[in-house]
Amino acid sequence: MIFFALALRNLARNRRRTAATLGVVAAGTAALVLTAGFVRFSFDGLREAMIHGGLGHLEVATRAAVEAHGAAALDRPLAAALADWRPLRERLERLPDVAAVGANLQIVGLAQGADGASASFVGVGVEPDRERAMGFETKLRRGAGLADAAPAEGEDEVLLAAGLAATLGAAPGDVVTLLAAGESGMLNALDVRVAGILSTGVAELDTRYLEVHLATAGRLLESERVSNLLIGLDDTRATERALAAARAALAGSDPELAVTPWTERALFYEQVQNLYRGIFWFLGAIVFVLVVLAASNTLAMTVMERVRELGTLRAIGTGRGQLAALILAEAFWLGLLGALAGGALGLAATGALNAAGLRMPPPPGAVDPIDLQLAYVPEAFAGAAILMVGVLLVAALAPIARAVRLSIVEALGHV
Amino acid sequence: MSERAPRLPVWSLAAVVTAATAGAAGGAGADPAALLAATDLFAAAPAELRLALEVGVEGRGERSPLELWRRGDQLALVRFLAPAERGKFVLRRDGETWFLAPGARRPVRMGGSFRLHGGAALDDLLGLSLARDYRVAAHEERRGVATLDLEAVAPGAAYPRVRWVVDAARRRPLRAELAARGGKALRTVEFRSWLDAARLIPGELAVADLVRRVKLVVRFLEVEARPVPEALFDLDDPSARTALEER
């Protein structure tokens, strides 16, 4: 296309101005690419932290339990718990993509420290060996984790979240007493020795959370049932496939079972996602405006400078649409070349920032600082490039309007 | 997470103790205050007693057998008699309520966090004595049925308002409506039959939680006025309670 060739040559006429415009476009692109990388990094980090912090990829619970308190509840009613769950677990563990399946028994109750201080808690009875197989991480602050084997009667242990431990005045080795209502609604109390202090990674939950062995939870609640089965997958990307497989495997169970993916249980993740998305779009809007302003100024100047030439082209039969196409082609090149440069810049900056080994303050709701490792997001590169070309085409509208409205006679006489 | 009370039994304990503090009726008076005093089960109950009862949800078959020991108005012990619940007690002492279980060496204090639905804490319910804690704000008598509108004397009572419906002639309660300050009824107690009407010992009563929409049926099986040793209520030394289990 002669328009594209001519447009490219026109851009080369005023190299400094073209370079400045390309710089703006490139900087905008790089900003978008870096932001997308940061957002993806945050999402991925948060996602894996949540999944491996105890959420699991998929959850199997009775439909009744899920409907009682919503998908994300930590206080499923015991009456709707899974009764004969071990064969179920065996079936699920045979499914492809499944790393392990761990049973949880949720507890809500009151914990009392040695000196009588008490606090309400939400707790989970877990199977430590299965959690390990699922890649779950227990962020131990002090002390030791739970033993794999079910504790003998009188030897029950607990991991207290840091805030709860502080409230109870409990340290590893101390005995705290847990009080909870069991299956029939009947109360029970149980002494447990503090094995360690953990952090959930979520500040709010750290004041109320504790973890015990599934056997301990069953002893406290006087129940053989479990609240749910958590399915840990080999790879988060297999979630959809494994979800379908698990649903197919459990179809027609009695009582009816619900399989819920982590996405529906991580309400917090969704909120953070929305927050970051908002930030991303806000930034995108700023970049958009800046680039439109800079580019439309450049394009307006190229039109101003070439009034006589444009008049000549019109005089010898170039149509208005063709003139518009010529200017659009210049805008297109500015957008494309700027986006390419910006992509390269973003790539280089991502590499440099990642190599720098920066540490980020904890993301919203989290406790630990995290190592900054910006993600490479191919879609962001493509999206930013498309966006930039689009932005430049928008920026070309006003200069085009000006160019096509030129009076040929006046343009020819223009000096 | 809401503060969720343990479900049925704690709830029922309130009803049990509210209802179980039954005893002989006092002298009959004509005025509302006298009527209140004459129908106050808590005040009428013997200072020391053992009470056997069953608690269940209305419409469901299973009932939990319980035993209640009382000594004065500050000491009460609920003992769970079902085989699976052996060794568990709820102990009330000096205004505090404790839970004891075989798996826990020390009693667990059930504090304000074990609030019941409807806003009432167990503490408040265990101390519900109408003649002592309420005054008559209004009363009305129609065809032998007296309705006493009571207001709590002390601020911060679990139920600032109580509507106490009694059979004026026979001097026995028919129904109680326990209400919040605004008058919204949170709970009703309905006296269905009497084990010993003369001594204000109920036979069966139904306690409805209007907030949670659950109705408990409390059936009194046996009331025995007898000396109750203080050692039963010892928080640190379980031996007297253990002895009950081994009896």
Added chain:
Amino acid sequence: MSAPGVVFRARALARRYRMGEVEVRALAGVDLDIGAGELAVVAGPSGSGKSTLLHLLGGLDVADRGSVEFEGRDLAALPERERTLVRRRRLGFVFQAFHLVPVLSALENVEWPLRIDGVPAAECRRRAAEALAQVGLAERTAHRPDRLSGGERQRVAIARALVHRPAAVLADEPTGNLDSATAAAVVGLMESLRRELGTTFVLATHDPALVERAGRRIRLSDGRVVEDTGAGAAP
């Protein structure tokens, strides 16, 4: 309708411009017929309305009064799109300052009228090279205008004006920026192309040498025709 053989017919053509506060009467009623294959020179001093007349004849501007018919069509009555097509296909323009596109080579400049008309690229190149050969620039096709002399540039402009075989070429002071020898060569070129191709040429100039050589001389003064040596007739 114009008589057969008449390419341009102007009747009572008038045009005013507003320049700031002053209204300038550029043309004040011009009647003119220019026949096919004529080489007509529009002469007159600066401001006599020569350029305006050419602009109106070429459909670059629209008259206030009167009419211009080109090949029997009233240019003012055509929509802009149609007028553009007439200029693209049936007319050629040559300007005093050449008005070549500086970033295009000589060949690309000449190709332009064909390119914008959708002629295949290979044919564009062939015809443009032919046109450049006709104006004697076969060797300089790849040069950009800034590497060409004034005479060469004007020859490129003439090639551009002729490449699509227009019915008429309008040239506004085509020798104004050239020395007299080069000017003579350029005019000689146009004259020979006119003979060879039968193209009508209308030249606006105040170059006396050029005026003397013209077969058809139209002299303007204050927007009026004060002399016409052979109205409506081919030389």
